[in-house]
Amino acid sequence: MKRRHLLASASLALGMAFGGSAFAQGLDKVKACFVYVGPIGDGGWTYQHHQGAMAVQEAYGDKVEIQYQESVPEGADAERVLTQMALGGCNIIFTTSFGYMDPTNAVAAKFPDVKFEHATGFKREHPNVSTYNARFYEGRAVQGTIAGMMTKSNKIGYIGSFPIPEVMNGINAYYLAAKKVNPNVELSVVWAFTWFDPAKEADSAKALIDQGVDVIAAHTDSTAPLAEAAKAGGAVIGFGQASDMEAYKPSPRVSSIIDNWAPYYVERVGALLDGTYEQSDVWAGIAGGEVLIGDITDAVPAEVKAAAEKVRDDIAAGTLHPFTGPIKKQDGSDWLAEGATAPDGDLLGMNFYVEGITGDIPK
Amino acid sequence: MDLGGINPVILIAGLMATSVPILLAALGEAVVERSGVLNLGVEGMMVVGALGGFVVAVHTGSPFLGFAGGAVAGAALSLIFAALTQVFLANQVATGLALTLFGLGLSSLGGQGYNGIKPPHTTGLLPDALAQIPVAGPILFGHDWVVYFSILMTAATWYVLKFTRIGLIIRAVGESHDAAHALGYKVNRIRLLCIMFGGAMAGIGGAYVSLVRVPQWVDGITAGAGWIALAIVVFASWKPWRVLAGAWLFGGISVLQLNLQAAGSAIPVEYLSMAPYLLTIVVLVIMSSGRSKAAMGAPASLGQNFHASR
Numbered sequence: 054m055k056r057r058h059l060l061a062s063a064s065l066a067l068g069m070a071f072g073g074s075a076f077a078q079g080l081d082k083v084k085a086c087f088v089y090v091g092p093i094g095d096g097g098w099t100y101q102h103h104q105g106a107m108a109v110q111e112a113y114g115d116k117v118e119i120q121y122q123e124s125v126p127e128g129a130d131a132e133r134v135l136t137q138m139a140l141g142g143c144n145i146i147f148t149t150s151f152g153y154m155d156p157t158n159a160v161a162a163k164f165p166d167v168k169f170e171h172a173t174g175f176k177r178e179h180p181n182v183s184t185y186n187a188r189f190y191e192g193r194a195v196q197g198t199i200a201g202m203m204t205k206s207n208k209i210g211y212i213g214s215f216p217i218p219e220v221m222n223g224i225n226a227y228y229l230a231a232k233k234v235n236p237n238v239e240l241s242v243v244w245a246f247t248w249f250d251p252a253k254e255a256d257s258a259k260a261l262i263d264q265g266v267d268v269i270a271a272h273t274d275s276t277a278p279l280a281e282a283a284k285a286g287g288a289v290i291g292f293g294q295a296s297d298m299e300a301y302k303p304s305p306r307v308s309s310i311i312d313n314w315a316p317y318y319v320e321r322v323g324a325l326l327d328g329t330y331e332q333s334d335v336w337a338g339i340a341g342g343e344v345l346i347g348d349i350t351d352a353v354p355a356e357v358k359a360a361a362e363k364v365r366d367d368i369a370a371g372t373l374h375p376f377t378g379p380i381k382k383q384d385g386s387d388w389l390a391e392g393a394t395a396p397d398g399d400l401l402g403m404n405f406y407v408e409g410i411t412g413d414i415p416k
Numbered sequence: 417m418d419l420g421g422i423n424p425v426i427l428i429a430g431l432m433a434t435s436v437p438i439l440l441a442a443l444g445e446a447v448v449e450r451s452g453v454l455n456l457g458v459e460g461m462m463v464v465g466a467l468g469g470f471v472v473a474v475h476t477g478s479p480f481l482g483f484a485g486g487a488v489a490g491a492a493l494s495l496i497f498a499a500l501t502q503v504f505l506a507n508q509v510a511t512g513l514a515l516t517l518f519g520l521g522l523s524s525l526g527g528q529g530y531n532g533i534k535p536p537h538t539t540g541l542l543p544d545a546l547a548q549i550p551v552a553g554p555i556l557f558g559h560d561w562v563v564y565f566s567i568l569m570t571a572a573t574w575y576v577l578k579f580t581r582i583g584l585i586i587r588a589v590g591e592s593h594d595a596a597h598a599l600g601y602k603v604n605r606i607r608l609l610c611i612m613f614g615g616a617m618a619g620i621g622g623a624y625v626s627l628v629r630v631p632q633w634v635d636g637i638t639a640g641a642g643w644i645a646l647a648i649v650v651f652a653s654w655k656p657w658r659v660l661a662g663a664w665l666f667g668g669i670s671v672l673q674l675n676l677q678a679a680g681s682a683i684p685v686e687y688l689s690m691a692p693y694l695l696t697i698v699v700l701v702i703m704s705s706g707r708s709k710a711a712m713g714a715p716a717s718l719g720q721n722f723h724a725s726r
Contacts, residue, residue: 092635094531124635210678243677246689251630252639256434260674263426277630280534300534411680 079328085109085318086143087121088134090150091249091274098248098274098295098312099123102149102172105314112319116326127152135160139167145325147318148172150248151217158182168330170321172314173219175401180332185317188338190222190400191368192310193270194375195346196292197230198364199308200238200268202357203290207237210261212254212271212278213244216414220272221403226375227270228410234360240410241266251277258282262289270294279306290352297347308361309347316342336397339369376400381408422675427668429554430675432563435667437462437621437629437638439566441645442652442659443573444617450577450654451610452590452717456512457497458618459642460519465490465619466626467523470535470633473623479538483562483623490619491612493519498611502604505721520636530633538562538628562624567660569617574656586610590715593722603722618642647696653713666692 087106091099103121110119120143125134131153138146139160145168148157154174161169161179169182177184200209209231213220224242231238241264243257254273258281261269269291271278276298282289282305293301293309300306317335324330337343346365349358367373378389383406389395406414441458448455468489473482497515500506538560540547547558577583585606588596593603625641626633644666652658673688 092531095634096532100532241678241680243674249634250639251632251634252625252637255630256670257674257678259430260671260678263423263430263675264678266678275632275634276532277632280631300532412677415684415686 084118086138086146088148101312105318108315131156139164185335187343190226191338193223193226194230197227201231201235208266209268210266218403249274251275255281303350304352308349311345430671431668435663439663440621441618442648444614448614454719457515460516461490461618462622462638462642463523464519465622469623470626486619486623487616491615494615524635570660
């Protein structure tokens with residue numbers, strides 16, 4: 054009798070142990086790996102992702118191990134790096150640039166037990182691939198408001214990286230917000246065709262300044278455009294991109310968009326630790342805290358600062374959408390009707406300029 | 417005065433500054449090649465010079481010392497090339513290519529910890545009032561001192577090569593090292609000094625990228641400028657003033673490309689981006705078609721190693 058009781062309780066304990074692991078596959082220790090497109094020292098995009106990685110380490114201490122690789126080219130090389138990471142025991146791999154989209158999905162097919170998280174992409178071909186993004190265009194609307202009110206030449210500039218939807222959102226939101234406060238504003242766009250090449254970014258900024266542009270927004274990763282703007286001795290202003298870039302305060306850096314990835318990274322790695330991890334597609338903005346607007350400096354008059362902060366707060370409150378109709382496309386065809394706001398699907402596939410922007414989008 | 421939305425004055429002023437790195441590196445390489453040595457490691461020397469200049473400028477706070485540091489770093493790296501090719505008689509093409517790869521890796525390693533730092537500002541040489549003069553101001557007076565230095569070095573290189581005894585010796589060594597040796601000149605020693613000069617010039621050119629043009633340090637900051645410099649030397653048929661013209665042409669096209677975009681021109685960007693390289697190919701084809709190597713102006717002993725025992 055006693056013996057039977059003992060056996061029963063033992064089997065119960067065994068069952069609980071197995072059952073527990075089958076239900077929630079929480080891990081005791083997570084190896085979280087990060088693939089960066091530039092060096093951490095870029096002071097922008099990659100730096101911000103690395104801040105997120107460090108926040109994960111801080112949040113979970115010994116329970117996580119962080120591994121990262123810098124300056125991984127987008128393309129075939131990325132697949133090699135991802136494969137090495139997956140073979141090297143990574144439980145979750147964050148690929149932090151748009152160009153890693155196909156390599157991420159290709160490698161994810163081979164390693165179904167490893168979780169893949171791709172930033173700014175839209176392909177989730179396998180159950181172990183999640184995507185995450187931030188509504189950077191909300192920040193662009195704040196910058197556009199400042200740009201439209203601050204420009205003296207009525208010429209504002211934008212350094213584009215690649216003509217992908219994320220960048221198109223940024224350009225159009227920036228222009229629409231500037232146009233709203235300054236109907237005479239003209240936008241010049243220069244395509245650098247790189248995420249990170251400081252010499253080229255600096256040359257692009259210089260070309261814009263030479264053309265009379267006095268407010269520059271950059272969609273590339275380094276501080277080079279701000280360094281170039283600084284040479285103009287206060288006549289040209291710009292914005293911190295991805296990171297606060299506070300070294301260029303108070304001018305030329307008058308405000309910034311800060312990508313705040315830390316909460317997302319901490320949440321995802323935490324979910325893996327406690328077994329609640331699920332495939333997801335996250336796209337948060339100012340309201341969700343993923344996009345922060347950096348301190349607006351005193352180089353901007355108080356009323357401009359107030360207007361920009363109102364745009365920020367209205368977007369956060371949900372009362373303002375940067376893309377609110379009536380908006381026409383560059384070719385004059387209708388996009389959004391009066392009062393309509395842009396559906397997410399349109400934004401994720403955006404491949405056109407809005408009416409008023411000159412120039413062609415390179416194919 | 418505007419041409420297609422682009423102000424030619426600003427364009428010319430811009431191209432003069434943009435072309436400084438390739439001009440300096442190409443001048444150095446022209447002298448090296450005139451002495452009969454083909455050093456394909458220009459890119460490596462430039463990037464090491466960019467790092468050396470940046471590190472020295474950050475620690476001393478002086479841009480001038482930074483450029484000197486860039487020159488020393490470039491010359492030091494070129495010594496490796498000189499030792500391998502002049503002492504151990506290694507193949508110059510292979511050694512030069514290896515030097516570029518080594519320089520890129522070395523600078524990447526040495527540059528750890530220098531990302532995201534701002535170097536001291538290199539100031540303009542002349543008072544701002546002069547730069548305000550219409551047309552002539554931005555083109556003639558608005559630059560930092562390195563731009564004037566690069567033009568000065570073009571003139572100096574031309575003068576030395578053409579009119580001085582040193583220039584004659586360098587050219588003799590490059591045209592026929594056996595004859596120069598028979599006359600009692602130390603061929604390898606002269607070549608060593610020319611290689612170091614080329615390294616120093618490439619180093620200053622690299623330092624201009626990291627101290628003025630960008631200005632910050634990142635891996636591989638020269639982004640292929642050394643290869644363009646090599647092409648310009650051939651393009652210019654080893655003549656200093658033509659090197660200047662070639663460098664400005666290349667710099668001009670790259671500035672024009674971005675300016676046309678900023679001005680909203682309808683010309684597709686891709687064609688302008690590839691224009692400098694297309695032009696180099698076209699010039700090389702024209703120059704080499706149906707003519708001898710001598711007609712192109714290439715030094716007769718270019719790329720050949722020399723040993724006195726032969």
